[in-house]
Amino acid sequence: MFLTIRLVLESFAFAWQALRANLLRTILSLLGVTVGIFSIIAVFMVVDSLEANVRSSMNFLGDKVIYVGKWPWVFENNFPWWKYFNRPVPTMREFQQLQRMLPATSQSGVAIFVAKGGNTFKSDANSVSDCALQGVSYEYRNISSVPIEQGRYFTPQEMDGGRPVAIIGATIAENLYPQGEPVGRQFKTQGRYFTVIGVMKKEGKNLLGTPSNDANCIIPYGAFASIFAMSSTGMSGPSPSLGVKGRDDDPGLLNLEAEMQGDMRIIRGLKPREEDNFALNRPEMIASAIGKLFSVIGLAGAIIGSFAMLVGGFGIANIMFVSVRERTNIIGIQKSLGAKNYFILFQFLFEAVFLCLLGGATGIFLVWLITLIPQDSLALFLSAGNISLGLLVSVGIGVLAGIIPAVMAANLDPVIAIRAK
Structure with a gap:
């Protein structure tokens, strides 16, 4: 040596x-x-x-989450888009049924959410435009990050009653309330007044220009539904999506995916030989x-x-x-x-x-x-x-x-x- x-x-x-x-x-x-x-x-x-x-x-999509929607996120060659065009979109009723049917052993949260861009928010003499308005259920924070810096998250009572309360992004807060505490203040959008109960942390710009919480305003799903008309096919108005958070003891979320597919077929009354009229999307598809x-x-x-x-x-x-x-x-x-x-x-x-x-x-x-x-x-x-x-x-x-x-x-x-x- x-x-x-x-x-x-x-x-x-x-x-x-x-x-x-x-x-x-x-x-x-x-x-x-x-x-x-x-x-x-x-x-x-x-x-x-x-x-x-x-x-x-792509972090806004969450981790270990399976989404139910009308369209698949990744299209194969010769994609038959016409077969998906008239598919129904998820509804509040389907969300409630899926929430009841999925066993607690296979999921750790079920949420429904919907968003619409191009909104203008006003507060006194200040305003900010081209912002997203997002309606969510209470469990939304289980499937997607809601990093609150000031204030708090929604209570179940506020969600169930569709109350006019909101959690706003940093860009909205900076423009509407440049000199003051945003929490407890009111702003107006789509002809409705909302009270700010929370402000999210500033995220800054990202490379792809994907949705950021900075210009996002989150409100209860019921309040969103009372403002916008949402058709069952998504042909007019915003289209909701369902998200289900998997468990750590389910590698690859195979059990959860099988449970969701079976439950959604039952909810929509599909016969054994009929094709699925919904898509199960996972962030891993895009990551792959x-x-x-x-x-x-x-x-x-x-x-x-x-x-x-x-x-x-x-x-x-x-x-x-x-x-x-x-x-x-x-x-x-x-x-x-x-x-x-x-x-x-x-x-x-x-x-x-x-x-x-x-x-x-x-x-x-x-x-x-x-x-x-x-x-x-x-x-x-x-x-x-x-x-x-x-x-x-x-x-x-x-x-x-x-x-x-x-x-x-x-x-x-x-x-x-x-x-x-």
Whole structure:
């Protein structure tokens, strides 16, 4: 063990001396590896950051939730849209029936919710437009995040009575009440007055522009239904959706999905041979499609970056061949003094690996500098996995580029090598 450590340290010492002796050549050799690692890791960093931002933008869909709606979220090829066009939308009656029929062992919350955009809110001389108005049942906070910063959530009595109370987003609060406490104040929308009982935390913009709580106003479902006419087919007016929160002890929510499908068929009176006239949607469907898309983008980026890495590897190999030729006499002297073949091999192999590690570390450092540039919509981050990948690729390129020159050096005849000039 001690001999191995000593061999490694001496090999690195020889490699370091050789690199210092030819500093300009070392720097030029580093450039190829640096550019290659920079290209690959930069692509992976951007892809990972994009995927993380996209997934973060989809957080409003909740986790471990199955939604009942009219349309599926992911369409297959040759999608027969006409079969779905006249489907009925979920109703309050179906929500109540599903809530009663689903066993507590398979779900931890059932909610109905509906939204309409393009609303204007007014309070005294202040107003804010293009905001969403969302009607929800009491259990809505079980399936979707409602991060309240000020005030409180609805009470069951407020929900059951459809009272004119509201939880507003940060953007609405800032515009309607720029100088004062929003909780307890009133605002008007769609000809009705509502009292603010809560304000949600500010979320800011996201990459996809998906719905944000900042410009969202949540009211009881009954109050929403009294304002807007909602048809049974969703052809006119807002279309409600149902959401059911699964349990942690149901991996993949397979039991919950089976229960929901059976109960919805019973609720809608479907015969055994009739197709479902509803869609069961899960956030994983979108997440899976997103994952496949970014995998393809990452693969394409890696292939493009590998060409730069290939050029850098050839540059390192060329430098190692030159290094062996320049130090042939020294190799002969080392062998005549008793140096083993593996010592000579490791000496040149470590030099190639060390050179590639320096170039790879420089490329990773340049990628890290990019993450320090302030970004509004896309926050870039360099993960530990990408750093490890960059260093491993550098080591791999060093081994591939240095193995043939190292073997040639190790197999030199000491008598011939010591006479070389």
